[in-house]
Amino acid sequence: MTVAKTAVRKTVERQTGVALWRQIADRIRLAISNGDYDTTGMVPPETALAQEFGVNRHTVRSALAALADEGLVRAVQGRGTLIERKERVTYQISRRTRFSQGLGRQVKEIGSRLLGHDQVPASGEIATALGLAPGALLVELHTVSSGDGRPLSAAVSYFPADRFPRMAEEYARLGSVTKVFSAHGLDDYVRASTEIVARHADAEELALLELSPGAIVLEAHAVNADLEGRPVEFSRTRFAADRMKLRIET
Amino acid sequence: MTVAKTAVRKTVERQTGVALWRQIADRIRLAISNGDYDTTGMVPPETALAQEFGVNRHTVRSALAALADEGLVRAVQGRGTLIERKERVTYQISRRTRFSQGLGRQVKEIGSRLLGHDQVPASGEIATALGLAPGALLVELHTVSSGDGRPLSAAVSYFPADRFPRMAEEYARLGSVTKVFSAHGLDDYVRASTEIVARHADAEELALLELSPGAIVLEAHAVNADLEGRPVEFSRTRFAADRMKLRIET
DNA sequence: AAAGATTTGTCCGTATGTATG
């Protein structure tokens, strides 16, 4: 191919504060989720991986041990390293985005846990997004959602308290924002806008999403509105980036 | 908030393959982009940071040195460590997404560099996305785009060779896919779908986007189609995550 | 069934990077 030659190392980088075994674990995880090893259902032999990445076999073993610890692969002596789980869950963003709905076909069991709730005054970005005067009362929900036992996202959601006074209690009972909206007489709503940023997870997110340090989160700020265009929800959702893919239909 | 005085390193962890200085650099970078230090425009003193994170001052110095190397902060003897503030550029994704258009209002100067081009047979995901039989000829473009001299994205784009035979040459001349489409008689097109994944940058991306090791890229796979719904472009764009925000209008 | 090849598991030692004081 006619590409200008750049002095690019095809191998992993050293002395960067990120251990080689972790960089290699990241690359193998990506290859697995890309389906690169689907023909065999196994990771290539340690010696082959060591050669591919230009490192010692021990280093590859450290990487595979980390992936085994995540439950992504399982090593069997004499046979190889089997892939246990490869799928990234796709989260679809469209005008009719519903959290649980799209996920239902991809995982057997969806979990929604309410970590806590509060009443807070609107301010700044949230007040603007919801079209409220600063100081208007909001219901704040902290939730974690998981698929087949693996945490997928941690969210903080805000709702106008005057319109959805029983939000927290109903959510604890129903486990779905869509159902609580229904219980408050709002039968339909649409996604107005979504903003997405990627960054390293902070300590709280590492704990909530059961991630290891250096992990990445996709943070989405979303506004949902009723059919008259009045905003009904502002949410800040942190997705575990290595377990999720976002799909946007336009 | 009430925090225990002996906050013993709840925030950073050891033996995880990520050096403490890098974990701390990540946290300071996040705090800067959150605007936590906006009142002073400076990072707190090294001793304060060392105490906050429960690490030795040497470790904090390593973290700050890394951030200075990125150009995010500048240490001045006797004064402190000054923040060189940089805003995230917003990239808007909608049915009418045009790369250069939305960026124009946010940066003074947009740069588009053609790294190379090739003719390749369609296969796998790309053939599917473009609705072509495997083996159909494609034009492949490698490009890097920047705003005010900072690299923002690196893309590999594919176009049906029979419909856009002069794609590579015209792009080199016009510097915009939209203009080349026009030159081939395609006056309008729409974004059909976009899939987004976040991951660590590989060695090639670190070089192309001038990132430091451990940096994050947002990878978007997009399909553009003409008004009859026939796909005209498949692109795989890697955005420098710490310089970009994606906005989705639905 | 036996032998050899392949692949993961474990042990030794050495050099360098990271973190503290």
Place this chain on the structure above:
DNA sequence: ACATACATACGGACAAATCTT
């Protein structure tokens, strides 16, 4: 700048489990 402790990475050798011939 120095000293100390631990994590990371490398190299080699061999054992144990599995598959192929």
